[in-house]
Amino acid sequence: MDTLRDAILRAATNRRAPLPRTGGLDAADVDGAARDVLDRMLVGLWEHGWLPVDVVEAVRRAAEPRAESVVVDAVARTLAGYRSLHPAWVEQAAAVDAVVWWDPAQPYLPQWAARHIEVLDEAVAVVVAALAALIPLPALPEIVPPPGSPLADVTHHHVDPKVLKRVRGLLAKAESTAFPEEAEALSAKAQELVTRHALERMPTEVATTASRRVWLDKRYFDGKAQIVHVVAEANRCRAVVYDLGFVALVGEELDLEIVELLSASLLVQATRAMVAAGDGARKGDESRSLAYRKSFLLSYAHRVGERLKAANEPPTDDDRLLPVLAERKRAVDQLFTTLFTRTVSKSTPIRSEAGWQAGRAAANRADLDVRRS
Known part of the structure; x- marks a missing residue:
């Protein structure tokens, strides 16, 4: 697992590094490694000012549409783990259609691969492409309390x-x-x-x-x-x-x-x-x-x-x-x-x-x- 995580990160940070191969590995282990790296990356971005729409837009500009797909799913997965979310996070998740469509009791990546008619190696390559787009992103000013923050009563003013x-x-x-x-x-x-x-x-x-x-x-x-x-x-x-x-x-x-x-x-x-x-x-x-x-x-x-x-x-x-x-x-x-x-x-x-x-x-x-x- 640790070796596969390292290989995924190496491939994401170095274009010359070989893509990880999953032959002989258990699908659940591959899924665990890929999800862990991607989810940790997103949580780090949440803590540095990024919001769901920001992340999806950044990946859309830097990577192929399939990479955007795994990032949208990672948004849904990471936000589902928080007990409290500012309403803006809920609105942003809805704006990018981030929903848990897969069976959480089963490994995610094989389900994603089946949905997109891909083999598991290609699914890992898509995760690598998504990470390559996310890793260079700089910190942004925090404009909404990050996930998990205590919710405060805020009065919102909207156009009549x-x-x-x-x-x-x-x-x-x-x-x-x-x-x-x-x-x-x-x-x-x-x-x-x-x-x-x-x-x-x-x-x-x-x-x-x-x-x-x-x-x-x-x-x-x-x-x-x-x-x-x-x-x-x-x-x-x-x-x-x-x-x-x-x-x-x-x-x-x-x-x-x-x-x-x-x-x-x-x-x-x-x-x-x-x-x-x-x-x-x-x-x-x-x-x-x-x-x-x-x-x-x-x-x-x-x-x-x-x-x-x-x-x-x-x-x-x-x-x-x-x-x-x-x-x-x-x-x-x-x-x-x-x-x-x-x-x-x-x-x-x-x-x-x-x-x-x-x-x-x-x-x-x-x-x-x-x-x-």
Whole structure:
């Protein structure tokens, strides 16, 4: 057992090391060794700030789909061993479909192999691939109490269901329309609605400052991350971009929910506008180049950020609201500096002037004065 564990770890940390062979070994022993190494790895990540969605997203980017499958199962298996879980862990496990589908009374790995029509050696190779993706992961700030922590009563603030329904309706229309001007006007209406909703609730609710992570597609990551960043700033949140593939957000819970909702829609709209800008272009034209599309998204984000910020300026004559806004900002800044002790500014070069101008035009077409809509 110890020798097989060592062989699995060697293969995961050294690509030149041979993959473990299971011939002549009892299936239960092979399963025990593979599960032990993988589960210990996950428990270590839980203790260093990682959450189920984070782990699955990281493996999805670095390994094949089968490796993601064994990691999702390991998430279900490890979390099942804790007596207490913060609700966020339950939500995250559900988000990645982590359920115990196998018979726990029988060795897991042979059941996984049968389900995927693989031999046991190949199943071990998949575990090795999963470990190879997990081992290099750095520690992350703890944003949710780890599994097994004592549960404390926490008041969660969410967008009112009626407001949420209206906002989702506006954003769905924005995503489905073929007219950029209409899409931006609808998005602006959604932003105005949630801003008014948040400001109206502020004086009567105790702030609950928290942090969330938004994972993004690898393609054109810098531009997409910048879109999330500007939406966060426009909604009283702060953001840090991780090259791992996500944006970390800090803000009041209600504002974080708004940021996730609006940025998801704007990402759809920005991507569609970017692709449309190259419609009809011939192969090799600049509008279909990587530099053009990256510049397009960065410019789109920059201009959308300007317009959202202008649309979200809080009233300057509300004596009841201004102290609340100031206190919320202090709370967000304090949590931000606690979680992220060292951050660096990063600039992204613009390599296509045409892409920059097209992106700005796409974000600038609509009249965002929604009072006239």
